[in-house]
Amino acid sequence: MVRVDIPEEDLQPAVLEQALVGRVAHVPASVALGLVARIDLPSVDRAALFEQTVASAAAEPNVRAAAVRMLMRTAGSAGVASFVRMLDAAEERIAAAAAAALGQVGTPDCLPALKRERQGGPLLQKRMAFARTLLAHRYGLVEEAVSLPAFELQAATRSIGTRGFESGRPGAERRQRALQGIKAEFPAFEPGEQHVFEIQCGPRLLAVAVDRRFTGAYGAEALLDKPALPAIVAYKDLEYDEYHPRLLALSRPHPEHGLEVVLTRLSGDPVYVARGRFEGERGELELASVQAPGVPPVSASLRLSPIEVAISGFSEGKATYTRSPQPM
Amino acid sequence: MPGISINIIRVGSEQFTPADEQTINTAIDFMRTTYATVGLSLRRVEHFAITTAQANGRDVIDDNGEAETLTDEWTVSNNAVDVFVVKTYVGSVAGLSPLGGPCDKNAKGMDGTVVELLGGLTGSILAHEVGHYLGLPHITGDSSNLMFPSVPNGGRLSTAQGNTIKSHCFIEP
Numbered sequence: 001m002v003r004v005d006i007p008e009e010d011l012q013p014a015v016l017e018q019a020l021v022g023r024v025a026h027v028p029a030s031v032a033l034g035l036v037a038r039i040d041l042p043s044v045d046r047a048a049l050f051e052q053t054v055a056s057a058a059a060e061p062n063v064r065a066a067a068v069r070m071l072m073r074t075a076g077s078a079g080v081a082s083f084v085r086m087l088d089a090a091e092e093r094i095a096a097a098a099a100a101a102l103g104q105v106g107t108p109d110c111l112p113a114l115k116r117e118r119q120g121g122p123l124l125q126k127r128m129a130f131a132r133t134l135l136a137h138r139y140g141l142v143e144e145a146v147s148l149p150a151f152e153l154q155a156a157t158r159s160i161g162t163r164g165f166e167s168g169r170p171g172a173e174r175r176q177r178a179l180q181g182i183k184a185e186f187p188a189f190e191p192g193e194q195h196v197f198e199i200q201c202g203p204r205l206l207a208v209a210v211d212r213r214f215t216g217a218y219g220a221e222a223l224l225d226k227p228a229l230p231a232i233v234a235y236k237d238l239e240y241d242e243y244h245p246r247l248l249a250l251s252r253p254h255p256e257h258g259l260e261v262v263l264t265r266l267s268g269d270p271v272y273v274a275r276g277r278f279e280g281e282r283g284e285l286e287l288a289s290v291q292a293p294g295v296p297p298v299s300a301s302l303r304l305s306p307i308e309v310a311i312s313g314f315s316e317g318k319a320t321y322t323r324s325p326q327p328m
Numbered sequence: 329m330p331g332i333s334i335n336i337i338r339v340g341s342e343q344f345t346p347a348d349e350q351t352i353n354t355a356i357d358f359m360r361t362t363y364a365t366v367g368l369s370l371r372r373v374e375h376f377a378i379t380t381a382q383a384n385g386r387d388v389i390d391d392n393g394e395a396e397t398l399t400d401e402w403t404v405s406n407n408a409v410d411v412f413v414v415k416t417y418v419g420s421v422a423g424l425s426p427l428g429g430p431c432d433k434n435a436k437g438m439d440g441t442v443v444e445l446l447g448g449l450t451g452s453i454l455a456h457e458v459g460h461y462l463g464l465p466h467i468t469g470d471s472s473n474l475m476f477p478s479v480p481n482g483g484r485l486s487t488a489q490g491n492t493i494k495s496h497c498f499i500e501p
Contacts (some may be wrong), residue, residue, distance in 0.1 A: 001421055002421070002423045002452075002453055002456045002479055003420045005420075005480070006420070028444075029416075030418050030419070030422075030446075034418055037419075062415050065388050066390065066416055070418070093385075093388070100385075122381065123381065123385060204436075235393055237392050238424070238438065245393075265397065267385055293401045294401040294402075317435060317436055318432060318434040318436060319434045319436070320434075323401060324376075324403060325337045325376035325377055325378045325402055325404065327374065
């Protein structure tokens with residue numbers, strides 16, 4: 001990892017405001033986005049500055065789309081009205097980023113806006129569909145149609161190079177960092193309501209934050225009754241003690257298997273699927289990975305008790321499905 | 329002279345302007361010159377494209393996790409380092425790579441480098457991240473070294489660093 005070092009004299013609102021629209025050669029707009037969110041800037045309304053960047057025709061479309069996500073992190077649910085407006089942005093990337101933000105911080109009141117027919121390419125349609133799905137799971141909306149991309153599972157076999165894993169409890173500091181990382185992306189996330197488990201699988205350390213409301217007898221009943229978001233998985237950064245949420249556990253009752261949990265990326269792409277049954281307050285689920293580029297075959301068992309989610313299994317060492325960019 | 333090959337993969341390829349192409353070429357030249365100082369040649373440079381539609385929103389990298397996912401999802405099947413060039417990597421981070429990246433690019437974990445296109449800094453970022461992939465850690469005490477954790481830096485490599493790179497499995501004799 002390498003960082004861009006910005007001279008101290010440029011860390012002031014007037015410079016950063018110009019940098020966001022690409023008018024300061026030595027302060028890239030992408031860096032300015034991070035600085036506005038992170039550093040102490042007294043008397044600056046960060047949310048207003050991000051909103052201004054989204055609206056600015058002078059800023060690069062990519063920067064405007066990134067500003068939508070920074071607005072979501074800064075304003076949280078206070079930005080919902082702006083995100084609804086941004087769904088009509090002429091630039092598809094901006095509208096798609098707004099749809100994703102509504103999925104993460106919006107409320108069921110946003111569903112009509114996310115259902116309205118809109119001009120736009122597949123990225124916008126995909127983000128809108130996943131935002132509706134995410135809202136249905138965050139709020140347990142039984143009547144809301146859930147739409148996830150179709151998937152097929154892949155079987156994992158033990159061979160040379162497979163890696164076993166077993167969940168454990170992290171220390172207080174790692175627990176706190178993982179919860180902070182998730183909270184940054186999901187402002188409504190309640191760190192005090194989570195059990196946290198961690199899994200070391202090869203080079204990756206994963207923190208699984210399980211919402212306490214979905215554990216125990218009452219939790220099992222809730223999971224078998226309606227869609228839910230019972231867990232979020234964060235990966236530890238390769239280099240720093242930071243965590244980024246990477247997988248959302250979307251659960252729903254399943255007529256054949258009892259319960260199905262689809263773990264998706266934040267973009268809505270399914271990565272793992274767990275299926276199984278509850279007996280009283282205890283549940284047992286079997287997890288497998290989806291046939292998707294870069295996702296190695298995984299086989300795992302999840303045993304759920306009132307105070308524990310025990311996850312153990314193995315992962316093959318390499319991905320079976322790959323995707324190649326086009327030669328130029 | 330031993331050498332290394334790289335794949336330059338433009339993410340959101342139709343967004344790249346002629347000026348961006350010039351920046352990429354200048355960055356490759358910088359890397360070639362820098363690595364030559366420790367007896368390493370830059371051999372094949374192959375060029376690839378991922379369109380904006382194919383990128384599925386990952387043409388804008390919002391955090392390091394997303395950069396990892398990008399390298400997981402796409403792979404060029406050859407014996408060269410995959411370098412994913414993006415126009416926007418939000419925040420002060422401008423590039424990401426595993427330390428001592430794998431030669432089996434389908435292996436679990438991050439298996440390519442991500443580099444933000446940042447004008448005159450792009451060469452330093454490219455050479456730095458490929459350096460990580462080839463096994464070089466950060467050098468925190470010397471801002472003249474390419475592997476100093478931030479850019480701009482002096483862009484130099486030591487003989488010892490050159491020797492470390494030469495032991496990577498991607499090095500061609």
